[in-house]
Amino acid sequence: MTRVLSVRDASKHYPGGVTALDRVSLDIDAGELVAIVGPSGSGKSTLLSIMGTLDRPTSGTVELAGHDVAALSDRRLSALRGRWLGFVFQQFHLTDGLSAVENVSTGLLYAGVPRRERRAKAVAALERVGLGHRITHLPHQLSGGEKQRVAIARAIVNEPALLLADEPTGALDTANGRAVLDLFHRLHAEGSTIALITHDRDIAAQLPRKVEVRDGKIVSDRTGVQVR
Amino acid sequence: MNDDVKPVRLALPDVLSLGTIGLRTRRMRAVLSALGIAVGIATMVAVTAIPESNERALMNELAALGPNLLQVNAADNPEQDFGLPAESVDMVSRIGPVTSVTAVANTHTVVRRSDLTDPRDGSGLAVLASRPDLLETLESTMYSGHFLDRAGGAVPTVVLGSVAASRLGIPSVPSDAPPPQILIGKSWFAVVGILATTPLSPEIDRSVLVGWEAAQTSLGFDGRPTVIYLRARESAIESVRAVLPATVHPQEPSRVRVTLPSDALFAKRATEQTFSVLFVGLAMVALLVGGIGVANTMVISVLERRSEIGLRRALGANRGQIRIQFLTESVALSALGGGAGTAIGVAGTAVYAIANDLPVVVPALAVAGSLGGALVVGVIAGVYPSIRAARLQPTVALASA
Numbered sequence: 001m002t003r004v005l006s007v008r009d010a011s012k013h014y015p016g017g018v019t020a021l022d023r024v025s026l027d028i029d030a031g032e033l034v035a036i037v038g039p040s041g042s043g044k045s046t047l048l049s050i051m052g053t054l055d056r057p058t059s060g061t062v063e064l065a066g067h068d069v070a071a072l073s074d075r076r077l078s079a080l081r082g083r084w085l086g087f088v089f090q091q092f093h094l095t096d097g098l099s100a101v102e103n104v105s106t107g108l109l110y111a112g113v114p115r116r117e118r119r120a121k122a123v124a125a126l127e128r129v130g131l132g133h134r135i136t137h138l139p140h141q142l143s144g145g146e147k148q149r150v151a152i153a154r155a156i157v158n159e160p161a162l163l164l165a166d167e168p169t170g171a172l173d174t175a176n177g178r179a180v181l182d183l184f185h186r187l188h189a190e191g192s193t194i195a196l197i198t199h200d201r202d203i204a205a206q207l208p209r210k211v212e213v214r215d216g217k218i219v220s221d222r223t224g225v226q227v228r
Numbered sequence: 229m230n231d232d233v234k235p236v237r238l239a240l241p242d243v244l245s246l247g248t249i250g251l252r253t254r255r256m257r258a259v260l261s262a263l264g265i266a267v268g269i270a271t272m273v274a275v276t277a278i279p280e281s282n283e284r285a286l287m288n289e290l291a292a293l294g295p296n297l298l299q300v301n302a303a304d305n306p307e308q309d310f311g312l313p314a315e316s317v318d319m320v321s322r323i324g325p326v327t328s329v330t331a332v333a334n335t336h337t338v339v340r341r342s343d344l345t346d347p348r349d350g351s352g353l354a355v356l357a358s359r360p361d362l363l364e365t366l367e368s369t370m371y372s373g374h375f376l377d378r379a380g381g382a383v384p385t386v387v388l389g390s391v392a393a394s395r396l397g398i399p400s401v402p403s404d405a406p407p408p409q410i411l412i413g414k415s416w417f418a419v420v421g422i423l424a425t426t427p428l429s430p431e432i433d434r435s436v437l438v439g440w441e442a443a444q445t446s447l448g449f450d451g452r453p454t455v456i457y458l459r460a461r462e463s464a465i466e467s468v469r470a471v472l473p474a475t476v477h478p479q480e481p482s483r484v485r486v487t488l489p490s491d492a493l494f495a496k497r498a499t500e501q502t503f504s505v506l507f508v509g510l511a512m513v514a515l516l517v518g519g520i521g522v523a524n525t526m527v528i529s530v531l532e533r534r535s536e537i538g539l540r541r542a543l544g545a546n547r548g549q550i551r552i553q554f555l556t557e558s559v560a561l562s563a564l565g566g567g568a569g570t571a572i573g574v575a576g577t578a579v580y581a582i583a584n585d586l587p588v589v590v591p592a593l594a595v596a597g598s599l600g601g602a603l604v605v606g607v608i609a610g611v612y613p614s615i616r617a618a619r620l621q622p623t624v625a626l627a628s629a
Contacts, residue, residue, distance in 0.1 A: 054542060054622040065232055075546045076233040082544015083232055089626065093539040097253025109246075110544030112236035154543075 002030040003066075004084075004162045004193055005051060010060035012046050012216075020046040022216040023060065028162060033188040034195045035204035038213035045166065047213060048197050052164050053081050065161060082110040086155030086163040090170040092147045094139040100126060100150045101135045107154040125157035126150070129183060145176030152183060156192065163187070163194045169203065181206070238549055247556025250529055251564070258561060261525035264518030265565025265605065266572060269598045271511035273573025276594035278580055285586040286494065293428050294367060295490045296465055300456040300476055302483060311452030312484070316476040317359070320456060323475060325464035330365040331453035332356040332432070335443050339436045340411045341396050351395045354435040355412055356454075357443035358387075365457050366426055373401030373421030376439045384442045386410065387421040389433040396436075398422070412436065415446050428489040429457065518565060519605040526558050526613035537617055538625025547618040554617045558610025559603055566602025570595055 005028040012021040020043045028034060028051075038044040049055035050062060053069050062069040065084050069077060086107070094103045104122035113121065126135055129149040139147060148168060155163055165184065169177035181203060188194055196207065204210050212220040238246070251258040300320075302312060311333065313319075321329045335357055338350035362368075363375050376387055385407075388398060398408050398419055407418040417438065426432045443449035456476065460468040469488070473481035530537070537550055545553075574590050581588045 049623045052542065054538075054626070067233060072233060075235040075548065078541070078544050078546035078549075079235045080233045080544075081542070082236065085542075085544075087539075087542040089539075091535070093535050093626070095249065095253075095536055095539075098249070106540070107543055109238070109242060110236055110540070110546075110549065115239065115241060 004028050004030050004064070005195075006061075006063040007047075007051060007057075008061045008063070010047075010050055010057035010062060012043075012050065012055070013058045019216055021050065021057065024213075024216070024218055026051075026211065026218065026221075028193065028195060030161065030193050031188075031191060032193055032195075032209060033184070033207050034209045034211060035207040036195060036197045036211045036213060037199065037201060037204035039199055042213045043216040044197050044199075044213045046216075048164055048166050048195075051162075051195065052085055052087060053077055078110070079112075082112075083158065084161045086158065086160035088148070088151050088155045088163065088165040088168045090167040092139075092144075092151045092171070094147055094150060096139055099136045099138055100131060100142070100153075103139070103150055104154045104157050107157040111158045113158065121157055122153070125153040128156070129153045143176070144172050145179055148172060148176070148180050149183065152180070152187075156187060161193060163192055165194065165196045167198055168196065169198070169200070235546065236544070236549075238552070243552055243556055244560075246553040247560050249553075250533075250557045251560055254529075257525060258564065261521050262561050262565035262568065264521035265515065265562050265602055266518070266569035268511055268513075268515030268518045269566050269569025269602055270572035270576060271507070271514050272598045272601070273570055273590070273594055274576045274580075275507040275511055277573065277577040277590045280591050280594075281577060281581045281586045281589045284589045288587065289427070290490050290494060293490065294459065295488070296459050296462045297366070297428055297489055298458050298460065298465070298469060298472065299429070299487045299489050300458070300472055301485045301487070302454060311450065311454055312456065312476055314451045314453070317453060317456060319475050320458055320472070323460070323468055323471060325461040325468050327459045327461065328361065328365045329456060329458040330359045330361045331456045332358050332362065332435075332437070333440075333443070333449060333451075333453045333455075335438065335447045335449045337413045337447050339392075339396070343411055351392075352434065353389075353392045353395060354431070355443075355447070356432075356435045356437050357440050357447070357449050358437040359440050359453075362432075362437070362457070363423075365459055366429060366432065367459075368426045368432075369424045371400075371422045371424040373403075373407075373419070375421055376437065377420070384415065384417050384446055385420045385439065386412070386417040387423060387437045388419055389423050389435045389437070390425045391433040392436050393422045410436070412438065413447055428493060431455070515601060515605060519562070519609045522558055522561050522565075522606060523609035523613065525561065526554060526610055527616070529557070530554060530613045530617045533617075534620060534625040537620050538622045538627075541620075541622035542626065550620075551614045551618040554614035555607065555610040558613065559606035562602045562606025562609065563599075566599045569602070570598060573598070 007024060007026045009023045009025055010021055011023050013019050024047060036044050050057050053064060056070060064080060067080060101122045104125050105118040108118045108121060123135060126132055129152050131146060131149050134142060134146060169180050172180060184194055198204055209223045211218055317329055317331045320326060335355045337355045339353050339355050360376060376385055396410060401407060401419055401421055407420055409416045409418050444451055469486050472486045473484040477484045540550060577590060578588045
């Protein structure tokens, strides 16, 4: 198994004595589908930021694809993030005024993919999430579920080594939430490595590996039956 | 492995496309904030182009009048009644490059419309004895009637300058009626013609011209000219100018003053038409206010687009790439305003010039300078907002949505 991400004894303290993470260690291997579950305020979002190299731990180390994140400059770390990670957020974060395919292309821009190759790849990613018919639609012309699928297409368009999803179904109704989850299962089956942060135990229960976070600590890390 | 962390450089088309997202998706705001710059640039272009058009018109006018006319005066006070030597006109005509020469002489008499007006009130007009070739040398034309006849009739004749005609209340000379008469000294003269305005010799406009011999017989004129006008080949104008004082008055060359009327006219008009520094100052203030408007728009844009910035960081944008995106947007906004402002300024100049019958002249330097100025304003206005955008923590930016 190739190790994609390795978090070692990571702590995050905020000014004022708040400890969001307390010596957390977590490894993710290629091909895994991991649920990181915990109530709000448990530190799971901080953990996601640190796993996603959007934030640096106060102490401890984060290794992404064998690189010690702390040793990299902003330029190098950004390049690493652009090539190795994909993000999906609860609020989609699509750019208004840009079409679906343009939004997805943005996922290739900072990874150094030449301009002429971007559109074809973006269209392919949209087809992969079942939105081949919504390519030129603007965000306000899409439903919530469709917006999230555009956001997922943007996250996977560059074939990231790790897809980080932060409450991806949080802003969706049950049916759309289920469709998005099914999509994650399918992407996993096609070989993607995915870490999904959620407060919803039912969602977490469906995933092969479940990491429970509470009060800034990992309280359990179980690999259950592989559900396909 | 090292390829993983090799920084990505954005190609220029990508930078331009990123920098115009804000403009493309928030058009009304872009137009309004570019408007400030546009007003500044338009003012700047107009205040430089309009005087330039005026100057070109003046140059054309002077070229038509001929820059080769020289005027010779007695140097000092007219009270001394210092006339030039009587033979000086002939002497001047013998200078090689001189093509024509003529002279007038002040008779120091008073002209009146009739014998009922005050005999001391000459309406500020001079009575000049004129040589018959005055019209040719000045390249002037008649506005009405004809010039002085060589062979005078029973009643001596005069020709009026344009200002003199209006002051004496004689708008034109009737061709089918007896000519109007005016009183010079104690003699009556018939007005046979009115001169067109002579821009190079305004003193002729304000004078009443009497024939040289007629002045000698009826006004007691001594035959000594007071002003000599001459034309010379343009290439030799400076050398002619240099020898004139000694030629005109060999005994006292220092009492002779030679002027180039086109120079004096040019200087006078140029000062009248130069737009004051105030206008340029006004344009600068407009540009400054426009720049502040752009900076303001950019600051708001950065605040509104925090989540977009966070997302771009998550997608792999580094700080420099965020900074260049917003800096480009600021410059693009200013360039938009600069382009529109130049167009408005040129159009305004054209309207003004055509309305005033001037040639349209837009100095390329002014346009280039204005556009360059707009870009500089855009860079300055964009520095602070783009640095702010780049400094945003990705986690904070994403959480703010």
